[in-house]
Amino acid sequence: MSRKVTAMLHDVPNSNPWARYFDRDLLVALLAIIGIGIVMLASASMWVAEKQYGDPYYYLQRQAIYLALGILLAVAMYQIRVDFWQQLGVRLLPIVLALLVLVLIPGIGKEVNGSRRWLSFGFMSVQVSELAKLIMLLYLSGYMVRHGKNLSVSPSYQPLLIPLLVLGVSGGLLLLEPDFGSTIVIFVTGLALLFLGGVPLKRLALLLGGAVLVMIPVSMMGYRSARWDALMNPWAHEADKGYQTVHALMAIGDGGWFGNGLGGSIQKLFYLPEAHNDFIFSILAEEFGFIGMLLVLSLYGWLVARAFVIGFQADKTGRHFGAYVAYGVGFWMGFQVILHIGVNLAVLPPKGLTLPLMSYGGSSLMVTLVAMALLMRVHRETQSALMGLPEKHLAGWRASRPVRRTARG
Secondary structure, three states: OOHHHHHHHHOOOOOOHHHHOOOHHHHHHHHHHHHHHHHHHHHHHHHHHHHHHOOOOHHHHHHHHHHHHHHHHHHHHHOEOHHHHHHHHHHHHHHHHHHHHHOOOEOOEEEEOOEEEEEEOOOOEEEHHHHHHHHHHHHHHHHHHHHHHHHHHOOOOHHHHHHHHHHHHHHHHHHHOOOHHHHHHHHHHHHHHHHHOOOOHHHHHHHHHHHHHHHHHHHOOOHHHHHHHHHHOHHHHOOOOOHHHHHHHHHHHHHOOOOOOOOOOOOOOOOOOOOOOOOHHHHHHHHHHHHHHHHHHHHHHHHHHHHHHHHHHHHHOOOHHHHHHHHHHHHHHHHHHHHHHHHHOOOOOOOOOOOOOOOOOHHHHHHHHHHHHHHHHHHHHHHHHHOOOOHHHOOOEOOOOOOOOOOOO
């Protein structure tokens, strides 16, 4: 085992003074993904932006604004102590559930392509499901800390009722939008956190099986049934319901080993719908080939791995809430990348999920950057604890009252 990996697993503090504030490998992976994402968004969106708005840089300019706002939010998030969010998660939960209800009301929720997922604020629209991912993560992480012992030792299912009820209500509201992809990401991330919290695997298997039995008929209703038909035999429906899948596969196949070069995609020229969003990975494959795909997958894999390492280190220092948050961010990013790429490779039916930090979308980009800042904050507090630094060295906002263990969710 290399010295670097050994140091990661045994929590050896780095002599570099900046290592206490930033996880270098996480930061490098993050910046690389953002950089590649900006380049690919510019390449994938120019033609459609020119046709829709008469400005080939329309989507790129807006994404740059979202990136700047996301960085500002991330910097602010990094200044806040992690334990502040441990207390606030329960209070934010009813707010995000209320927003998920509001977005379903005609005249309030903004409808795009048959889905009602956005709240419009004039200058921008906010996709509530992206906020729900982060707030559900904070809530469940806090729940694990408050009720972790009961979850692992209680012979009854009672300690599981509250988190399952929360997951069920939020999932049901998301399915009404409809947003099947976000529902899967939140539910699977929640089950992963419950497993890490000590819930026996047999119970989780029963819960997962029940959820699958519920989701199968839901996924086969209405337009989703057509998507499954197109997935099973896309070439038989290439002119209608299999159109996106066929052209995504054509883009990936045309890329070969090394791709057609930046800007060389044919499918983005009005053949592949949502090339700058839901199918940006296919355009990446067409322009940079298998090598480009492998590079991007490696960067995402390294980002997820760093999240798990940060969680492992936080857990060993007794910072359990931070550990759950770090693990949750890792599962969230990993599952979403898998689902997005699965759709592009025709392994899964289209779900409308973005590729984190690369696809066009202000809400997704800003919330993901905030999640990365929270992850970096967990790293900072953990490294300070490993170095034996006093609490005063952890400058930043914190809650005014200590954390209290209560019977509440």
